Amino acid sequence: MLELKNVTVSYGPVVAVKNVSLKVEKSSITTILGANGSGKTSLLHAIVGLNKIVSGEILFEGERIDKFEAHEIVRRGLILCPDNRMVFQKMTVLENLQAGAYLRRDDLSKDFEFVFTLFPKLKERLKQKAGTLSGGERQMLAIARALMAKPKLLMLDEPSTGLAPNLVTEIMRAIKRINESGVTILLVEQSAYAALKISHYGYVLQTGRLVMEGPSERLIRDSSVVESYLGGR
Amino acid sequence: MALLEIDSLTVRFGGLVAVDNFSMRVEKGEIHSLIGPNGAGKTTVFNAITRVVKIHSGTIVLDGVELTHVAPHRVVSYGVARTFQNVVVFKYLTVLENFYVGYHHRIVGGLLKDLIPTKRRLIENYDMYREALKLADFLGLKSRLLSYAGSIPYFHQKLVEIGRALMAKPKLLLLDEPAAGLNEAETKQLVNIVRRIREEMGITVLLIEHDMRVVMDISDVVTVMDFGKKISEGKPEEVRKDPKVISAYLGEINSA
Amino acid sequence: MFLNRLILGLSTGSFYSLAAMGIVLIFKVTGLMNFAYGNMAMFMAYVTYTFVSLGLGAWSALVLTLLVSMLFGYAVERFTLRPLRKLSHGSMLIVTFGILMILEGLATQIWGTQYKSLPELIAGRPLIFRGDFGIVVFRRQDLLLFAVLVTVSFLVFLLYRFTKVGIAMRAVSENEKAAQLMGIDPNKVISWCWMVGTAIGTMVAVLGAPRTYVSPTMMIYYQIQGFTAAVLGGFDSLLGALCGGLVLGVIENLIGGYISNELKTTLSLAIIVGILLVRPQGLFGSEEIRRV
Ligand SMILES: Nc1ncnc2c1ncn2[C@@H]1O[C@H](COP(=O)(O)OP(=O)(O)OP(=O)(O)O)[C@@H](O)[C@H]1O
Ligand SMILES: Nc1ncnc2c1ncn2[C@@H]1O[C@H](COP(=O)(O)OP(=O)(O)O)[C@@H](O)[C@H]1O
Ligand SMILES: [Mg+2]
Ligand SMILES: [Mg+2]
Numbered sequence: 001m002l003e004l005k006n007v008t009v010s011y012g013p014v015v016a017v018k019n020v021s022l023k024v025e026k027s028s029i030t031t032i033l034g035a036n037g038s039g040k041t042s043l044l045h046a047i048v049g050l051n052k053i054v055s056g057e058i059l060f061e062g063e064r065i066d067k068f069e070a071h072e073i074v075r076r077g078l079i080l081c082p083d084n085r086m087v088f089q090k091m092t093v094l095e096n097l098q099a100g101a102y103l104r105r106d107d108l109s110k111d112f113e114f115v116f117t118l119f120p121k122l123k124e125r126l127k128q129k130a131g132t133l134s135g136g137e138r139q140m141l142a143i144a145r146a147l148m149a150k151p152k153l154l155m156l157d158e159p160s161t162g163l164a165p166n167l168v169t170e171i172m173r174a175i176k177r178i179n180e181s182g183v184t185i186l187l188v189e190q191s192a193y194a195a196l197k198i199s200h201y202g203y204v205l206q207t208g209r210l211v212m213e214g215p216s217e218r219l220i221r222d223s224s225v226v227e228s229y230l231g232g233r
Numbered sequence: 234m235a236l237l238e239i240d241s242l243t244v245r246f247g248g249l250v251a252v253d254n255f256s257m258r259v260e261k262g263e264i265h266s267l268i269g270p271n272g273a274g275k276t277t278v279f280n281a282i283t284r285v286v287k288i289h290s291g292t293i294v295l296d297g298v299e300l301t302h303v304a305p306h307r308v309v310s311y312g313v314a315r316t317f318q319n320v321v322v323f324k325y326l327t328v329l330e331n332f333y334v335g336y337h338h339r340i341v342g343g344l345l346k347d348l349i350p351t352k353r354r355l356i357e358n359y360d361m362y363r364e365a366l367k368l369a370d371f372l373g374l375k376s377r378l379l380s381y382a383g384s385i386p387y388f389h390q391k392l393v394e395i396g397r398a399l400m401a402k403p404k405l406l407l408l409d410e411p412a413a414g415l416n417e418a419e420t421k422q423l424v425n426i427v428r429r430i431r432e433e434m435g436i437t438v439l440l441i442e443h444d445m446r447v448v449m450d451i452s453d454v455v456t457v458m459d460f461g462k463k464i465s466e467g468k469p470e471e472v473r474k475d476p477k478v479i480s481a482y483l484g485e486i487n488s489a
Numbered sequence: 490m491f492l493n494r495l496i497l498g499l500s501t502g503s504f505y506s507l508a509a510m511g512i513v514l515i516f517k518v519t520g521l522m523n524f525a526y527g528n529m530a531m532f533m534a535y536v537t538y539t540f541v542s543l544g545l546g547a548w549s550a551l552v553l554t555l556l557v558s559m560l561f562g563y564a565v566e567r568f569t570l571r572p573l574r575k576l577s578h579g580s581m582l583i584v585t586f587g588i589l590m591i592l593e594g595l596a597t598q599i600w601g602t603q604y605k606s607l608p609e610l611i612a613g614r615p616l617i618f619r620g621d622f623g624i625v626v627f628r629r630q631d632l633l634l635f636a637v638l639v640t641v642s643f644l645v646f647l648l649y650r651f652t653k654v655g656i657a658m659r660a661v662s663e664n665e666k667a668a669q670l671m672g673i674d675p676n677k678v679i680s681w682c683w684m685v686g687t688a689i690g691t692m693v694a695v696l697g698a699p700r701t702y703v704s705p706t707m708m709i710y711y712q713i714q715g716f717t718a719a720v721l722g723g724f725d726s727l728l729g730a731l732c733g734g735l736v737l738g739v740i741e742n743l744i745g746g747y748i749s750n751e752l753k754t755t756l757s758l759a760i761i762v763g764i765l766l767v768r769p770q771g772l773f774g775s776e777e778i779r780r781v
Contacts, residue, residue: 035416037386050666070669079670085319086667088660099660102653103672121272132246135318135410136271136443149671161414162318164270164443166484190416 001026007056016042018208029185034205048080077152084138089131100148115144155186242291253461269458312404316394324383332365335400408440500631502738508715509730511689525588527712530690562687607698723771
């Protein structure tokens with residue numbers, strides 16, 4: 001569904017992603033692991049068009065998208081849930097969700113219902129300005145807003161950051177459920193174990209280069225991955 | 234006597250009671266964790282201690298001195314320093330300069346004195362520089378001292394924030410989710426640093442954290458909040474087994 | 490007499506409010522202070538004049554001009570500013586300055602230096618009310634002005650608060666990248682703002698023309714006062730712009746009436762500086778909502 005061929009991303013002289021090629025199969029959950037600063041966010045931003053790539057190709061459903069503007073890519077159903085600082089702080093929770101559904105013309109009530117069962121807290125705070133939410137609440141809003149767009153391919157940038165343990169479990173379950181309902185998922189996570197457990201295929205990024213890939217069950221058992229990313233959990 | 238005593242603290246935002254008649258004490262030399270579901274009011278407690286939100290009722294006493302009516306920018310001179318949930322470093326200052334910002338309140342006198350190179354000023358500047366070097370060494374940031382804080386890796390930015398707080402020589406250090414967004418190896422380093430802050434510098438630490446491995450690993454005491462109230466308190470092992478904490482916060486997987 | 494002064498103040502203030510709303514709308518969403526704002530409107534007033542001298546009725550000329558002004562606003566943004574948008578904010582400011590001067594020169598070239606006059610959109614005897622409060626005089630033009638102000642504010646408010654375009658405007662104004670992630674095209678939103686903003690400015694010029702006459706410098710004072718009103722209102726609030734303009738108009742007229750006509754501008758500015766010293770964020774400016 002999504003394919004990257006030799007993608008390089010840089011900020012001026014700083015090369016953040018070097019020559020990365022990867023594939024996300026339709027209806028799968030693919031995960032990208034990597035330490036802080038290894039280029040995960042830069043890569044996601046490049047895919048969705050917020051960063052322009054220096055070289056390489058990005059194909060979504062067979063179409064080359066790397067020359068498009070971000071909003072044109074989003075129109076094709078490729079949605080990024082960015083980190084929680086990118087919610088609209090001056091808008092209310094409800095308006096943020098409406099912004100998420102900006103491109104939709106169909107009925108939203110089912111989607112509202114879905115995100116409110118996932119995050120009942122948001123339903124109580126519809127009129128609160130997002131800038132005054134707690135860190136975790138803002139994270140919930142970022143995820144909910146992305147879901148309102150009805151993505152074909154959903155990319156999540158460290159969705160469990162700042163969430164309470166029980167919610168992390170719940171989010172992971174929800175991602176699996178969303179995937180089973182037909183949405184392809186590209187997941188970037190710090191808690192590598194939780195991510196690999198629900199995903200089908202994984203890539204490991206190190207200082208901008210892919211250093212390892214494979215089916216998730218294999219990565220979980222791979223001793224070098226365990227050592228550097230899974231720790232003694 | 235406890236270093237920090239919070240008594241019946243209530244903070245409201247409009248109709249919302251974010252902190253509800255909440256009391257806790259932090260003993261000298263402790264590493265104390267404050268945990269609880271998202272939106273429980275943990276950060277608001279920090280904000281109340283550092284006086285950046287309005288306290289509706291209750292008192293906060295640090296080392297026998299009441300902070301309740303102190304102006305926000307003066308709190309640090311009473312011995313409280315903090316880090317923020319979203320990393321707040323001065324991006325376009327170097328790491329060294331960020332550290333200097335933390336030292337600010339320890340300098341006597343205003344701008345005018347600052348411009349005149351008195352002997353005392355020179356000594357102060359020298360002290361400030363030495364202290365910054367010492368901390369950079371302590372945090373493993375020595376090679377970064379002259380880089381812009383915005384240009385260094387995320388983990389190091391977090392350490393810069395901690396360093397800036399330590400430059401104030403606080404009695405009490407407040408850390409808001411220091412391990413959020415860190416990977417395994419970085420988390421271990423962080424835990425280590427927090428321990429050494431207590432052991433080598435003798436600073437009491439109160440921290441908010443969602444990473445249970447960190448909390449269980451380093452805390453002497455854990456306080457759990459939900460809906461602005463205290464629902465449990467005790468040693469990490471005790472709290473971890475508390476059914477109230479499991480149902481409100483940990484969830485079934487982590488309770489195993 | 491006080492009530493009549495007040496009405497006069499509100500009527501002058503309505504001009505300032507409208508001018509301020511256009512300035513704020515463009516500023517809020519694009520972050521750009523449009524110095525050419527007043528002169529673009531001035532140019533449009535000449536267009537109305539041309540339509541009228543070609544034999545069109547005042548009303549049809551106005552409607553037609555509003556359409557032209559939207560095209561004009563669109564074109565100015567699309568062809569002179571957009572190419573610079575990602576490159577340099579400073580250059581964009583200079584471009585708006587350039588347009589300000591070009592339009593002034595062009596207007597003189599085309600229409601000459603002689604002042605032109607535009608007819609009132611509605612004429613007729615003033616309405617006079619008598620009562621315990623004394624005699625109150627409403628000019629019909631003032632009523633029209635209030636009606637326009639109320640309608641425009643209300644429409645802009647509805648647009649901004651309750652429509653998808655409004656959500657898109659606010660999203661772009663707060664965080665352009667995040668807005669793009671919602672599928673919002675920032676360029677389109679910016680075009681909309683320029684179209685609406687320019688049309689509002691044009692309204693000021695055409696409604697004000699019967700008083701000021703159509704001339705290359707007719708809008709200078711309105712632009713300055715519109716800017717002042719915007720600052721008074723907080724500069725990022727449309728409601729602030731609305732109230733700021735009215736307050737400014739009233740202060741100015743009361744000073745003019747009771748103290749000295751020569752000092753009215755100076756004194757009213759002094760008062761505004763005073764207000765801003767007490768409330769630096771303006772009457773309605775959002776205090777930065779940021780929490781830690
Ligand atoms: N300025 C404010 N205005 C309105 N509500 C606020 C404000 N600040 C905080 N709140 C609300 O108060 C509650 C407590 O917030 P707080 O930030 O203390 O939570 P927290 O325990 O730190 O949560 P998290 O773990 O998600 O960071 C939240 O529900 C939040 O939405
Ligand atoms: N806006 C930017 N300007 C300059 N360098 C950047 C910018 N964003 C990220 N980088 C650099 O690119 C590298 C990859 O960062 P990032 O993609 O954020 O990694 P990750 O998401 O894996 O933590 C880092 O070295 C970082 O410092
Ligand atoms: Mg990242
Ligand atoms: Mg918090």
